[in-house]
Amino acid sequence: MDNSELLQGLSDEKAAEYLRIDGPNQISSVNKFSGFQILLRQFLSPAILILLITAVIYGSLGNAHDALILLAIILPSGLLTFIQEYQAEMTMNRLRARLSLTVKTIRNGEEREVPSEELVRGDVVLLKPGDLIPADLILISGDSLSIDEAALTGESFPRRKDAERSDELFMGTHVVSGIAIARVVRTGSRTKYGELAERISGASIETSFEKGLRNFGGLVARAILILVILVFSGNLILHRPIFESLLFSLALAVGLTPQMLPVIISVCLSSGARLLAKKKVLIKRLDAIEDLGTMEILCTDKTGTLTTGELTLEKAIDPKDKENERVALLGFENALLQTSSANSVDDALLRTNLILPKRKKLSEINFSFNRRRVSVLTEDQELITKGAFTEVINLCKRVRVDSAIEDIGPWHTRLLAQNKRWADQGYKVIAVATRSNVETVDENMEREMTFEGILLLNDPPKEDAKDALNKFHSLGINVLLITGDSAVSAGNIAQVVGLDSSQVVTGSEIDQWDDSKLLNVLQNTKIFAEIDPIQKLRIVTALRHSGKVVGFLGDGINDAAALKLSDVSISVEDAVEIAKSASSVVLLEKNLMVIADGVAIGRRTFENTVKYVRITISASFGNVLSMALASFFLPFLPMLPTQILLLNFLSDVPALAISSDRVDPEDLGHSRRWHMKDVGHFMVFFGIISSIFDILVFSVSLSLFDATPEELRSTWFATSLITEVLAIVILRTKRSVLKSLPSRALLVVCIIVTILALTIPGLGILQIFGLPRVGLKYFLLVLVLSTGYGLLTEYAKRSTHLNL
Numbered sequence: 001m002d003n004s005e006l007l008q009g010l011s012d013e014k015a016a017e018y019l020r021i022d023g024p025n026q027i028s029s030v031n032k033f034s035g036f037q038i039l040l041r042q043f044l045s046p047a048i049l050i051l052l053i054t055a056v057i058y059g060s061l062g063n064a065h066d067a068l069i070l071l072a073i074i075l076p077s078g079l080l081t082f083i084q085e086y087q088a089e090m091t092m093n094r095l096r097a098r099l100s101l102t103v104k105t106i107r108n109g110e111e112r113e114v115p116s117e118e119l120v121r122g123d124v125v126l127l128k129p130g131d132l133i134p135a136d137l138i139l140i141s142g143d144s145l146s147i148d149e150a151a152l153t154g155e156s157f158p159r160r161k162d163a164e165r166s167d168e169l170f171m172g173t174h175v176v177s178g179i180a181i182a183r184v185v186r187t188g189s190r191t192k193y194g195e196l197a198e199r200i201s202g203a204s205i206e207t208s209f210e211k212g213l214r215n216f217g218g219l220v221a222r223a224i225l226i227l228v229i230l231v232f233s234g235n236l237i238l239h240r241p242i243f244e245s246l247l248f249s250l251a252l253a254v255g256l257t258p259q260m261l262p263v264i265i266s267v268c269l270s271s272g273a274r275l276l277a278k279k280k281v282l283i284k285r286l287d288a289i290e291d292l293g294t295m296e297i298l299c300t301d302k303t304g305t306l307t308t309g310e311l312t313l314e315k316a317i318d319p320k321d322k323e324n325e326r327v328a329l330l331g332f333e334n335a336l337l338q339t340s341s342a343n344s345v346d347d348a349l350l351r352t353n354l355i356l357p358k359r360k361k362l363s364e365i366n367f368s369f370n371r372r373r374v375s376v377l378t379e380d381q382e383l384i385t386k387g388a389f390t391e392v393i394n395l396c397k398r399v400r401v402d403s404a405i406e407d408i409g410p411w412h413t414r415l416l417a418q419n420k421r422w423a424d425q426g427y428k429v430i431a432v433a434t435r436s437n438v439e440t441v442d443e444n445m446e447r448e449m450t451f452e453g454i455l456l457l458n459d460p461p462k463e464d465a466k467d468a469l470n471k472f473h474s475l476g477i478n479v480l481l482i483t484g485d486s487a488v489s490a491g492n493i494a495q496v497v498g499l500d501s502s503q504v505v506t507g508s509e510i511d512q513w514d515d516s517k518l519l520n521v522l523q524n525t526k527i528f529a530e531i532d533p534i535q536k537l538r539i540v541t542a543l544r545h546s547g548k549v550v551g552f553l554g555d556g557i558n559d560a561a562a563l564k565l566s567d568v569s570i571s572v573e574d575a576v577e578i579a580k581s582a583s584s585v586v587l588l589e590k591n592l593m594v595i596a597d598g599v600a601i602g603r604r605t606f607e608n609t610v611k612y613v614r615i616t617i618s619a620s621f622g623n624v625l626s627m628a629l630a631s632f633f634l635p636f637l638p639m640l641p642t643q644i645l646l647l648n649f650l651s652d653v654p655a656l657a658i659s660s661d662r663v664d665p666e667d668l669g670h671s672r673r674w675h676m677k678d679v680g681h682f683m684v685f686f687g688i689i690s691s692i693f694d695i696l697v698f699s700v701s702l703s704l705f706d707a708t709p710e711e712l713r714s715t716w717f718a719t720s721l722i723t724e725v726l727a728i729v730i731l732r733t734k735r736s737v738l739k740s741l742p743s744r745a746l747l748v749v750c751i752i753v754t755i756l757a758l759t760i761p762g763l764g765i766l767q768i769f770g771l772p773r774v775g776l777k778y779f780l781l782v783l784v785l786s787t788g789y790g791l792l793t794e795y796a797k798r799s800t801h802l803n804l
Contacts, residue, residue: 007140007181009106010123018120025119025135025187039082042567043074044508069642069769101577103134109608123184127175128339130557130576136191137182139171143339145178148557148578153182161326174578176557179339191625213265215676216613223621224253231628238632248631253640254648256617256624261340264612270604277433280588281598282573288584291568292551292595293602294671297543298472299480299536299562300553302493303344304572304590306481307459311348311428318453319411326400327453329356334386337361337376345430346515348457363441367372370532372484377441385446389419389454391434396451408451414493422456423488430455465497465740468592475599476670477551479592482528482536484558490529499526506530518542536562548765549671550712553595555579570595604663606672612658615731618683619651622690629691630698636709638698643717646769654753656747664733664740686731689796690723693789700781707778714761714771715778721757722786725750730793737794758782 005073010018043052044062048198052074059067060797095708104451106124116134119125124192133147139161146158147169158176161167168180188194227247235245269286276283283289303309316328335346359378367374373387379429393415408415419429433449439662472479479499483490487504494501502516504527510518519542528539536552540562551568552559555575563569563582571583572590587594630638639647698714701707707715729750741747759765761782764773 007106007124008109008632010120010122012647015107015118015120015123017467018122019118022120022187022190024117031494035086038086039078043078053424057247070645077726085468087728098515099131101581119184119187121184121187125182125184127169127182129175129177129179129720131175132577132581133169133171133173135171135184135188136186136193138185139163139167139169140181140183142180142182143178144366145180146174146176146366147173147175174557174560177339177368210266212673212676213261216679219676219680220257221618224256227256227624227628228253234628234632244637247641248637248644251644252624253628254645256620258613258616258620261613261616264378264655264658265609267656268605271659272601274297275601276598278599279594279597280591282586282588283753284584284586288568289602289605291549291602292585292598293604293606294549294673295477295551295568295599295602296549296671297478297480298551298564298595299482299540299543300592302481302483302485302490303459303553304555305462305553305592306465306493306497307461308534309459309590311457311459313348313352313455314427314458315456316453317456319401319415319418319451324453327432327455328352329354329382330434330452330456331358331430332477333359333378334374334384334432334483337378337384338364338367338374343367344459345428345457349455358664365441365443365446371443373446375441375446377438377445381436381438383435383438383441383449385435385449386430386455389431391417391431392449393451395446395449396433397448399451400453404449411451420456420488422454423486424492426458426489426492428457428459428485428489430457443724461493461496462591464591464593468596469498471593472599474669475603477596477599478526480522480526480528480539481694482531482539484531485529487527487529490527494527501527503527504529507532507535510535515542515545519546522546533558533561537565540565547792551595555590557773559659600668603668603672605659607663607667608658608661610672611661611732612655614679614682615727616652616655617679617797618686618731619690619727620648621683621687623647623694623720623724625687625693626694634698640770641715641773643713644770646766647717647720650721650753650756654725654728654749657743657749658728658732660745661732661743662740664735685800686727686793686796689793690727690782690789691787693719693723696785697781701778705777705781707774710770710772711774711778714764714774715782717755717766717771718760718782721760722754722782723789725754725757726786726790727793730790730797734797736798 055067055070055074090140102113103116104126105112105114105119107114107127111126119135124140125134126134127145139145141163142161145161147161148158149170161169162181168185169180170193171191226626231252232245232249235248236242242530266286270287272289273283273286276289283567286513313328316324316331318324318327332349332352333356335349338346359380361376362379363377365375367387371387372391373385375383377383377387385395392747393412396408398405399411399415401411423429431454432452434452435445435449438445469479481490481494481499486634487506490702491501491504503525505521505525506528507530510528510531513521516540518538522539522542528535531539540550540552544565544567549567552562553570554560554563554567555572557576557578558576559571560582563571563579563741568585569583570585570587571579572587573580575583585598627638627644638756694716697719701715705711728746733744742750758779760771761774761779766775
């Protein structure tokens with residue numbers, strides 16, 4: 001098959017056939033679950049399995065009543081968590097679909113965009129700078145093509161690819177410069193990248209949120225183990241039946257387990273994801289929301305964030321500061337002919353729509369972030385170079401003054417002053433130079449050139465940039481400006497938008513420092529100019545090694561390495577594919593304000609998750625501690641296993657609404673992390689307060705009222721349920737309850753559960769669980785002790801120095 005046939009691409013029918021045979025072009029790095037898998041997962045969790053086994057044991061011993069009661073608790077709990085997790089999974093699937101990679105291909109002889117997953121062998125793919133290689137390809141044709149293969153080989157320098165050698169391009173690598181047409185030869189797990197991924201079992205980096213959850217799980221596991229051993233052993237010593245003692249101990253263990261924690265986290269994070277999407281922030285994984293909330297430093301470029309992001313060519317001037325059409329035309333022609341990179345400078349030049357005689361391009365010397373310039377060779381052997389002022393002027397031996405060519409020596413100081421003067425006014429300065437009679441092109445030909453003049457481009461500050469930076473300040477986040485532009489330009493913009501511009505560090509200075517010196521400078525510097533990709537990487541590395549949670553906003557090829565290393569990697573929807581691929585957060589518009597909104601939502605999500613943890617564990621610990629102690633001193637079990645499980649289920653219902661709860665402004669003003677020591681102290685302190693009122697229930701019911709076991713259980717059940725609801729309402733905020741009311745959803749659910757709790761002793765609606773109706777004195781006891789608990793807990797919260 002010759003190239004002309006290849007360039008027709010596949011037919012839709014052939015593509016569909018190959019897709020059916022080979023399957024989708026994907027190496028799944030994200031676990032996607034079907035509805036059935038999510039449902040099955042709910043009933044295979046350790047807590048639910050314990051309950052199912054217990055129900056089977058009850059049934060096998062002829063106690064069908066208690067077995068059915070257990071199943072009546074298990075099924076609603078499992079279905080409720082299934083609904084919440086299924087909705088969270090569907091939310092993430094919709095967001096992933098919006099962020100899926102598309103590839104430009106030729107099918108039926110026409111160019112079209114197709115999802116990367118639908119790419120098949122034989123497809124013809126069109127590539128440009130910044131594109132990810134979507135499968136293993138054979139190069140058909142290319143122009144100045146360089147590929148970064150570091151993701152596959154570890155080599156730091158891009159490799160040139162040649163169609164004449166039928167070079168291969170490998171999935172997972174990306175285009176640094178040039179354009180190409182290539183044919184797909186392998187997809188999915190059959191690619192070299194896919195084979196490598198299947199052989200290597202790499203552990204993912206544990207986030208601070210995941211580490212906190214793991215530590216919390218360890219804390220609960222230790223408490224459960226100690227509790228079960230003590231209670232089971234104590235009841236055996238008291239000659240209680242082994243089976244009854246075991247079931248009671250297991251019920252206490254389940255009662256202390258925060259069964260709803262996985263679903264609470266899913267609900268909180270998926271709710272946060274939906275809120276972020278409304279703010280035009282898309283996330284690629286749910287825990288990226290927590291990453292946003294813990295961010296302490298944001299590294300950002302100025303283009304499109306602090307500025308409007310649209311450069312405009314204001315002037316093209318010669319060395320005598322006169323406007324010069326030739327300089328403009330040369331800059332425009334270089335932008336028109338070069339194919340090594342898409343950038344905002346060339347976009348600005350091309351929008352001028354200048355008319356010039358058409359010349360073909362013979363060759364090109366690609367732009368790179370080390371060279372900071374690009375050269376094209378035209379058919380009449382003129383080399384046109386455009387780039388950073390310092391890079392271009394160092395190549396020049398001559399200067400064009402009016403129509404004459406003069407030695408650059410006498411002009412050198414004047415040209416440097418000209419560059420500084422315009423840069424000081426906030427312009428981006430691009431120099432243009434030429435050389436005639438160039439037959440072959442390589443970097444050695446960029447010498448003895450003629451300096452033609454400079455292009456002055458302007459990118460004004462955004463109107464809301466200052467407000468956005470103020471919002472970051474209110475959130476306790478330090479913003480660093482990291483740009484490839486000149487120190488003067490960066491300093492000017494920083495001053496306008498309110499960043500501290502008293503000290504500006506350049507890339508050349510960073511190269512002279514070791515990591516220790518760099519870290520010291522980072523403590524007091526906010527502006528970094530003339531920075532290349534390696535220097536960006538060093539800045540992010542140094543910040544992370546200092547223990548900071550670092551966010552990085554980037555949209556170019558030069559940002560990819562820093563994005564991959566940062567804790568919070570942020571890109572934009574129209575970024576190059578390699579930048580988007582390296583990001584966990586994607587903005588639909590490049591705006592610092594939406595990132596600040598995302599941080600606030602991330603912190604709200606984290607706060608509401610931690611609310612559930614500390615409130616539930618302290619309330620459960622108090623109740624379970626009381627039951628364990630009471631079981632040693634009472635001649636009967638203070639609460640039956642089925643009643644413990646029912647209490648645990650009902651008290652978790654209000655917790656589901658915590659994901660929608662309000663968060664106090666002071667809790668959003670700083671980054672927070674898990675502290676297991678604080679959680680442990682909180683659990684014991686407020687758990688003991690809960691136990692005090694449990695003991696009062698025992699004492700008054702048995703000593704003053706001479707209660708039967710059933711009357712005590714009914715009274716205590718109602719009191720425990722109400723005090724757990726009060727714990728949610730009171731301990732959800734550091735403020736007075738009256739000054740920080742719960743969200744409407746949480747308040748409504750709490751009221752409903754409280755009414756239900758009062759009807760248990762008042763009307764006996766749960767007699768099937770062994771909770772009968774009791775006399776008025778018991779009902780009043782529930783009201784008095786619940787009120788006392790609420791008042792004491794509110795007082796203790798405001799008096800203690802425990803970290804809430």
